[in-house]
Amino acid sequence: MFGLDNKDTRLLLVVAVLTLCAPFILNPFPTDSAMAQFNAGYPDLMQRFVIFGIFAIGFNILFGLTGYLSFGHAAFLGVGSYSAVWMFKLLSMNVVPAILLSVVISGLFALLIGFVSLRRSGIYFSILTLAFAQMSFNLAYSVLTPITNGETGLQLTLDDPRVLGVSATADGSIPVTNLFGMEMRSTFEMALGPWAFQFNAGYYLCALILLAAFYLSIRIFRSPFGMMLRAVKSNQQRMNYTGLNTKPYTLAAFVISGMYAGLAGGLMASMDPLAGAERMQWTASGEVVLMTILGGAGTLIGPVLGAGFIKYFENIFSKINDHVLHSWFSFMPDGLEDFVVFIIHPFIGKGWHLTLGILFMLVVVFLPGGLVEGGQRIAKWVKGRKNKDDSASATKTPAE
Amino acid sequence: MDAILLQILNGLDKGSAYALIALGLTLIFGTLGVVNFAHGALFMIGAFCAVTVQRILNLSYEVVDETQKDFLGNPLKVKTSYVESWFGPEMGGAIIDWAVPIAILFAIPIMILIGFVMERGLIKHFYKREHADQILVTFGLAIVLQEVIKYFYGANPIQTASPEALSGVANVGALFGTEIFYPVWRIVYFFFSVVIIGGIFSFLQFTTFGMVVRAGMADRETVGLLGINIDRRFTIMFGIAAAVAGLAGVMYTPINSPNYHMGMDFLVLSFVVVVVGGMGSLPGAVLAGFMLGILEAFASMNEIKSILPGIDQIIIYVVAIIILLTRPRGLMGRKGVMEE
Numbered sequence: 079m080f081g082l083d084n085k086d087t088r089l090l091l092v093v094a095v096l097t098l099c100a101p102f103i104l105n106p107f108p109t110d111s112a113m114a115q116f117n118a119g120y121p122d123l124m125q126r127f128v129i130f131g132i133f134a135i136g137f138n139i140l141f142g143l144t145g146y147l148s149f150g151h152a153a154f155l156g157v158g159s160y161s162a163v164w165m166f167k168l169l170s171m172n173v174v175p176a177i178l179l180s181v182v183i184s185g186l187f188a189l190l191i192g193f194v195s196l197r198r199s200g201i202y203f204s205i206l207t208l209a210f211a212q213m214s215f216n217l218a219y220s221v222l223t224p225i226t227n228g229e230t231g232l233q234l235t236l237d238d239p240r241v242l243g244v245s246a247t248a249d250g251s252i253p254v255t256n257l258f259g260m261e262m263r264s265t266f267e268m269a270l271g272p273w274a275f276q277f278n279a280g281y282y283l284c285a286l287i288l289l290a291a292f293y294l295s296i297r298i299f300r301s302p303f304g305m306m307l308r309a310v311k312s313n314q315q316r317m318n319y320t321g322l323n324t325k326p327y328t329l330a331a332f333v334i335s336g337m338y339a340g341l342a343g344g345l346m347a348s349m350d351p352l353a354g355a356e357r358m359q360w361t362a363s364g365e366v367v368l369m370t371i372l373g374g375a376g377t378l379i380g381p382v383l384g385a386g387f388i389k390y391f392e393n394i395f396s397k398i399n400d401h402v403l404h405s406w407f408s409f410m411p412d413g414l415e416d417f418v419v420f421i422i423h424p425f426i427g428k429g430w431h432l433t434l435g436i437l438f439m440l441v442v443v444f445l446p447g448g449l450v451e452g453g454q455r456i457a458k459w460v461k462g463r464k465n466k467d468d469s470a471s472a473t474k475t476p477a478e
Numbered sequence: 479m480d481a482i483l484l485q486i487l488n489g490l491d492k493g494s495a496y497a498l499i500a501l502g503l504t505l506i507f508g509t510l511g512v513v514n515f516a517h518g519a520l521f522m523i524g525a526f527c528a529v530t531v532q533r534i535l536n537l538s539y540e541v542v543d544e545t546q547k548d549f550l551g552n553p554l555k556v557k558t559s560y561v562e563s564w565f566g567p568e569m570g571g572a573i574i575d576w577a578v579p580i581a582i583l584f585a586i587p588i589m590i591l592i593g594f595v596m597e598r599g600l601i602k603h604f605y606k607r608e609h610a611d612q613i614l615v616t617f618g619l620a621i622v623l624q625e626v627i628k629y630f631y632g633a634n635p636i637q638t639a640s641p642e643a644l645s646g647v648a649n650v651g652a653l654f655g656t657e658i659f660y661p662v663w664r665i666v667y668f669f670f671s672v673v674i675i676g677g678i679f680s681f682l683q684f685t686t687f688g689m690v691v692r693a694g695m696a697d698r699e700t701v702g703l704l705g706i707n708i709d710r711r712f713t714i715m716f717g718i719a720a721a722v723a724g725l726a727g728v729m730y731t732p733i734n735s736p737n738y739h740m741g742m743d744f745l746v747l748s749f750v751v752v753v754v755g756g757m758g759s760l761p762g763a764v765l766a767g768f769m770l771g772i773l774e775a776f777a778s779m780n781e782i783k784s785i786l787p788g789i790d791q792i793i794i795y796v797v798a799i800i801i802l803l804t805r806p807r808g809l810m811g812r813k814g815v816m817e818e
Contacts, residue, residue: 210799
């Protein structure tokens, strides 16, 4: 289907089902139950899942295929956000031109940075991208204040021109982002027994774009272009010796992944029309690196899994506090209960980053292929055991 | 003239911090070939050593003083720190006052120990893996270290004062016949870093241990073939590099109140410094550290900012990008080392 082989089609369909049914899947617990805090099916969080999914897919096209580790990808996300918000300020509240502009601008930006940075490879490339991103971040905070509004962040105001729309709605408030009249924040709630499912217009827009982005990334992975990028990763010198100039390929990959980041930034601004410089900081770039590695760099589904995993636990883990822990372990004797809570305490709530850091280190040390490799190993182990049983019985049969 | 001198001074204290961190980074890279993204975290831990020492020295107990009464006529509780009660108020007060310099003694063994544990426990397993993997795992470690510090010390910057005697300003200009007032502690910091850098260089240059390490940096395999346990020496060098970063952090606390993410802030800049100086080149790292610190100070002069607004924010990165593109091995890098 769509020019994909069976395996990829199945993968795409699985992702499609998962994203489109996410409001159900992420809301497994009834609203009033004690487990309701593990529900992730509210619009804000679901939007973040898919937006960071897109960001990570894009990053994976660069890092997973070519092996070039960029530590400055958040800059493109920031640029995308800024251009989208400017579109909302100047043109109209429709998200389509905003997203288009954010993709184009971040693509151009990536072309510029990539052209310079890709003259070097390895650690130097990482540091060059890091330097460019920090430069953009510092500029956004200081000199570019007229464009970025500095520390406050770029926001919509009532006296923005909005040529094709209205500056303010009839009741004097700022208009909301929409897709040809469908408001991004409009949410349809469905109560089904004790469950409450929320279907948000903005989420579905993001989800559809995620599917398109995922499809595109499958096509890139399977194309001759993707093959060339993988060849660059495995041995760039050999490519050069065969007389091939790898620069256009790596540059194309860099620009594509920059455009993905810009798309994510544009979507982020479409869901919540403000943009701040802290989105461009290098630790934000580090986050997308974490997502991609944690999920599995170089695999198709890995980055999406990693983004979902990190964003889910970031939200859920930070909500658990000592009180919740005590209620969980209340079945234990008092002293033991306090001890267990004391042990777990540093890792939850505000300590979520500690958990993330440890997890990330463990993944880099033991599971370089990320969650995907972990899944594959488990699958192999299960299969291997089955095969062993089979072969064991097979050796027995002839003897009988 | 005064303005120029002042900017050079301004650049020197920041430059000393850059130079010290970059020196440690280069020691690690030159010996073990590992790109250590956790080096900023070591700097931060050093700073928190100073905080810890100060807190320990300030530990106190309460005594009821019958001679002093509060307005209700009850005897007043007076806090006395243990140090003061042991050494008498004058000596004890002086010890508390000099907490930051005392922290140096405390920080050296701790940082060396942390360095050993880090190298033996984690980094050892990453020699043979790609640079990208090394960056990733040390980046993860940096996050963990900074979160641990945040857990124990909180997220707010902690003010740590320099000793009273060194906290004023001095007229540096007197040397040149003009008047330039400059904080004493920053001058102390500069000389401290010069001593440390000089110490490291003479250690490498004039001791047998240093000679072996230099030989190992040049050709690890041959030194190994000569029957020298080069790995162990490199581990020790890692500990020393960690101690250098830690000391830079200890002494930096009065200049900038330590907080848990100060390491990350310095890390990016010190990497840029290392790259500008040339990866694996110790003099390059020191030179580039001071040079970039001074350049940054000059760029933040109002006269220059009015011509090129915002230049003070990006000057270091601009220099780094130009150097990386025009002179791949940095200012003083060895030919053929990490040039691709």
